Amino acid sequence: MKPEEIQKIAETEHDLRMSYKYRINVCCSSGCLPFGAQKLLKAFEDTIKELGLERVCKVARTGCVGTCSVAPVVLIDPGNHLYQNVKPEDAKKIVQEHIINGQVLEEYLYKNEAYFSKQYRLILRNAGKIDPLRIEDYIAVGGYSALAKALTQMTPEQIIYEISLSGLRGRGGAGFSTGQKWNFVAKSTAKPKYIVANLDEGDPGVFANRTLAEADPHAIIEGMTIAAYAVGAEKGFIYIRAEYPLAIQTLKKAIEQAKSYGLLGNNILGSTLNFDIELRLGAGAFVAGEETAILSSIEGLRATPRPRPPYPAVSGLWGKPTLINNVETLANVPLIILNGGTWFSKLGTPKCTGTKCFSLTGKVKNPGLIEVPMGITLKEIVYEIGGGVPDGKKFKAVLVGGPSGGCLPESMLSLPIDYESLTQAGAIMGSGGIVVIDDESCIVDTARFFIDFCMDESCGKCIPCRAGLPKVREILDRIMLGEGKVEDLKVLEELCYLIKDASLCGLGQTAPNPVLTTLNYFKQEYLAHIVEKSCPAKKCILKKVEVVKE
Amino acid sequence: MSERIVKLIIDGKEIFAKPTDTILKAAIDNGIQIPTLCYLEGLTPHGGCRLCVVEVKGNPKLMTSCTTPVSNNMEIITNSPKLIKYRKQIIELLLAERIHTCSVCIANGSCELQELASKFGVDHTNVSRNWERFELDMSHERFVLDHNRCILCTRCIRVCDEIEGVHTLDIKRRGKDSMIIVDLDEPWSASYSCTSCGKCSAVCPVGAIYVKGKPLSETKRKELPKFITERRRR
Amino acid sequence: MIVLAKVKVATVWLSGCSGCHMSFLDQDEKLIELSKRIELVYSPIADVKEFPENVDITFIEGAVANEEQFHLLKLIRERTKLLIALGDCAVTGNVVTLRNCFQDSVKEVLEKAYIETVTYNPQYPVQVPKLLEKAYSINEVVKVDFYIPGCPPSADLINYVITEFLEGRVPSIEEKFKYG
Incomplete structure (x- = not known):
């Protein structure tokens, strides 16, 4: 295929799209499927067929719209009307009123303006708008034109220059400059080179990467292919959790389609670029998402991290230069190529450009997947997008950055979201998990929960993490049982600093964050358990009574 | 061809090493002791016991000396109070683990x-x-x-x-x-x-x-x- | 002339093999020197029934395995200024705590020792203090001020520690001791 043909397909598809007066997008992602999205899709298809509206209205299965709290949802274009909690039996009514009569059904409409108005959907631009199983849908909205531009009008150096100019930083959590990373790999002379797209999103309550793969798989593939051209790689791996069956299916199909269109394989778009992508399924270890553990896992070894240096850019997969990027990072690439690095660098904050996807969960009115510009405050996310804490409960803390993130109190809510501010506050960007905690939750219990997770997921290679985390948990257990001593807090803190400083990989280095931040911001709750033998959230009391009975 | 030599400072002592050396090897060769446990000469370094971690100037992270190669003008501290405390804690954790x-x-x-x-x-x-x-x-x-x-x-x-x-x-x-x-x-x-x-x-x-x-x-x-x-x- | 009051020292034998006491006695002629400065107020080798009050230094050998020892240790802590765990059993629990690895340790230990391996009239012991569910090292029960590991610690190490304390210094035993 030639670059011109992409343009042609885009035009044909666009015309086809325009020929429909309406487009009903039924969200069929992991959030809506359990609520009967498949049946809903069929109901709409049947209704349209029944009423003979096939030429007027297109029914499409799409990826996630982001409002997972009101699943299943249906998005009707034009007008971006989002219907919530739609049941299959509602399909007829909606088609009758909206499509035939042109009347918007107010009672089904999702009315939360703030949820979307504060967001900036860049990576998720196509989520909920295109059919992820059709490459033509992606091409129709401008997909693969960035690849065509990169291959025909740009040199690898120019691409890396644009990426550097954009200020894009790794979305996997550490926030390393993407341009610099690409540059390192491009400079390595050893051959062959590899690209690994990290889709091993193992944090509890985090689903941004999965949603991206389910909604817009080709954005990942396109980003990877551009990266391959820029750094000179021939083979790419998408490392994805085996627990994401729908994302796997979607990606598999997408790779197949890209191959059949000549967008993967040899001489991509008539250029000299040869690049192929293979899916690799993870075997369920959280630590496998760590940059170097992923390499071991792909090589077929135990997913344990390796010491750095040597960095993967020099010696990665099978000792060859390897570029490892999070899929969210890669999905930004086509946009930067199309619009230029300068354009991207103006989004977000000067040091932290672009947007970031967050999985907003916990005690908020509107949980779901959100994408916000960097620099937005936590307050805006929790109260404006999230709608605050439901059921008249009081906000207590927000955990930013997944299981190894930090618990921040109300006073920290004005904190802007960027790598530096979060790290300074004791939290991390991490995988982009935001969990809101209300006053019904015990802070010690919360910290213990996340320590428990990290302890289970520790690979066991280094001693501080393997042997230290169980001790941290033991002390927290004791405190929760009312058996804690004031001296325990010092031991706890010292252990946490050891684990943070001396562990081998990111898992250990960040695992104590929930304890350290809660010790910092919520010390009085620990002391209440230890000194007053009471739990302010009235959560641990039962356990205490049991002990007394003994 | 003459072999390239790098200069580094370990605990204030100026020493020379081959660019392929690790910090540990350079230290041992110059009579500076760094405790190790999982490391054994002749085997691939593992980097797991974390006893040999050292502070490298300009790097916020502690580096395992058994795996980190030396580079020119590197400044290394092997025995700060913090490192000694961490080593003690690691030994303590090991004694308590099994x-x-x-x-x-x-x-x-x-x-x-x-x-x-x-x-x-x-x-x-x-x-x-x-x-x-x-x-x-x-x-x-x-x-x-x-x-x-x-x-x-x-x-x-x-x-x-x-x-x-x-x-x-x-x-x-x-x-x-x-x-x-x-x-x-x-x-x-x-x-x-x-x-x-x-x-x-x-x-x-x-x-x-x-x-x-x-x-x-x-x-x-x-x-x-x-x-x-x-x-x-x- | 000012006569310095002698330092009151006690030695206690909990669950241990008495090896640490033997090592203590192995100080041999140095004991004579020590006796000029210390007064032994309680010890398995002295016939004192109750643990006295206001003891300056107490050496404890052995781990805590039964209820009597548990209460005695609490009392000792109250009445002692400087509590020293002497030997591995006191410091880590050593062999005494190995029974903690078994699920129902008390039952298993008693059965093994008094029934299974006994040929003549096997029976459970009566009228002795009840064994605790788990055996403990000293610092799991009370605060310990100083540790002398070793199985047993050498007489020289014991002598070094006690003389240092008598001189008013905190001994430094790094590289001088050895577990086991």
């Missing part, structure tokens, strides 16, 4: 963990000890595998894989549940791949793998991997 009762251990007197505890003055543990009991594998006619004393340094795995070349030993499970296994978690006597060479017992720093009926002081050969690899290179 059942290390020295008085009834076959390695008593030639155990590297015992030695380190004494050297760093870890005279007690503040953290509570675990009492999970692991079954011994005594099926092999010559060797015993005692998980209760294992510190998971993986020296045995590496010597089995890299020197003997059979990779009989490996690890199963993860985190605190990690355990050394023989072949696919079989009794040692049922192993097809094991050549009964005994290198694992020669390098075990504690009393986790030993030869039946012999104290570890008689069977331990710490220098074995180095000896073999040096001869192979010739």
Whole structure:
């Protein structure tokens, strides 16, 4: 295929799209499927067929719209009307009123303006708008034109220059400059080179990467292919959790389609670029998402991290230069190529450009997947997008950055979201998990929960993490049982600093964050358990009574 | 062609090293001691015990000296109070992790963990000890595998894989549940791949793998991997 | 002339083999020197029934295995200024705590020791203090001020520690001691 043909397909598809007066997008992602999205899709298809509206209205299965709290949802274009909690039996009514009569059904409409108005959907631009199983849908909205531009009008150096100019930083959590990373790999002379797209999103309550793969798989593939051209790689791996069956299916199909269109394989778009992508399924270890553990896992070894240096850019997969990027990072690439690095660098904050996807969960009115510009405050996310804490409960803390993130109190809510501010506050960007905690939750219990997770997921290679985390948990257990001593807090803190400083990989280095931040911001709750033998959230009391009975 | 030499400063002392050296090697060559446990010359560095971590100027992270190569003008501190404290804590965690009762251990007197505890003055543990009991594998006619004393340094795995070349030993499970296994978690006597060479017992720093009926002081050969690899290179 | 009051020292034997006491006695002629400066107020080798008050230094050998020892240790802590764990059993629990590895340790230990391996009239012991569910090292029960590991610690180490304390210094035993 030639670059011109992409343009042609885009035009044909666009015309086809325009020929429909309406487009009903039924969200069929992991959030809506359990609520009967498949049946809903069929109901709409049947209704349209029944009423003979096939030429007027297109029914499409799409990826996630982001409002997972009101699943299943249906998005009707034009007008971006989002219907919530739609049941299959509602399909007829909606088609009758909206499509035939042109009347918007107010009672089904999702009315939360703030949820979307504060967001900036860049990576998720196509989520909920295109059919992820059709490459033509992606091409129709401008997909693969960035690849065509990169291959025909740009040199690898120019691409890396644009990426550097954009200020894009790794979305996997550490926030390393993407341009610099690409540059390192491009400079390595050893051959062959590899690209690994990290889709091993193992944090509890985090689903941004999965949603991206389910909604817009080709954005990942396109980003990877551009990266391959820029750094000179021939083979790419998408490392994805085996627990994401729908994302796997979607990606598999997408790779197949890209191959059949000549967008993967040899001489991509008539250029000299040869690049192929293979899916690799993870075997369920959280630590496998760590940059170097992923390499071991792909090589077929135990997913344990390796010491750095040597960095993967020099010696990665099978000792060859390897570029490892999070899929969210890669999905930004086509946009930067199309619009230029300068354009991207103006989004977000000067040091932290672009947007970031967050999985907003916990005690908020509107949980779901959100994408916000960097620099937005936590307050805006929790109260404006999230709608605050439901059921008249009081906000207590927000955990930013997944299981190894930090618990921040109300006073920290004005904190802007960027790598530096979060790290300074004791939290991390991490995988982009935001969990809101209300006053019904015990802070010690919360910290213990996340320590428990990290302890289970520790690979066991280094001693501080393997042997230290169980001790941290033991002390927290004791405190929760009312058996804690004031001296325990010092031991706890010292252990946490050891684990943070001396562990081998990111898992250990960040695992104590929930304890350290809660010790910092919520010390009085620990002391209440230890000194007053009471739990302010009235959560641990039962356990205490049991002990007394003994 | 003359070999390139890099200059670095370790604990205020200016020293020279080959660019291919690790910090640990440069330190040892210049008489600077850095404690190690999982490291053994002749085997691929593991970087797991974290005892050899050092501070490198300009790097916020602690680096394992056994894996980090030297670079020109590197400034390294190997014995700051913080590092010594961390080392003590690590030894303490190891002592508490499994059942290390020295008085009834076959390695008593030639155990590297015992030695380190004494050297760093870890005279007690503040953290509570675990009492999970692991079954011994005594099926092999010559060797015993005692998980209760294992510190998971993986020296045995590496010597089995890299020197003997059979990779009989490996690890199963993860985190605190990690355990050394023989072949696919079989009794040692049922192993097809094991050549009964005994290198694992020669390098075990504690009393986790030993030869039946012999104290570890008689069977331990710490220098074995180095000896073999040096001869192979010739 | 000012006569310095002698330092009151006690030695206690909990669950241990008495080896540490033997090592203590192995100080041999140095004991004579010590006796000029200390007064032994309580010890298994002295016939004192109750643990006295206001003891300056107490050496404890052995781990805590039964209820009597548990209460005695609490009392000792109250009445002692400087509490020293002497030997591995006191410091780590050593062999005494090995029974903690068994699920129902008390039952298993008693059965093994008094029934299974006994040929003549096997029976459970009566009228002796009840064994605790788990055996403990000293610092798991009370605060310990100083530790002397070793199985047993050498007489020289014991002598070094006690003389240092008598001189008003905190001994530094790094590289001087050895577990086991």
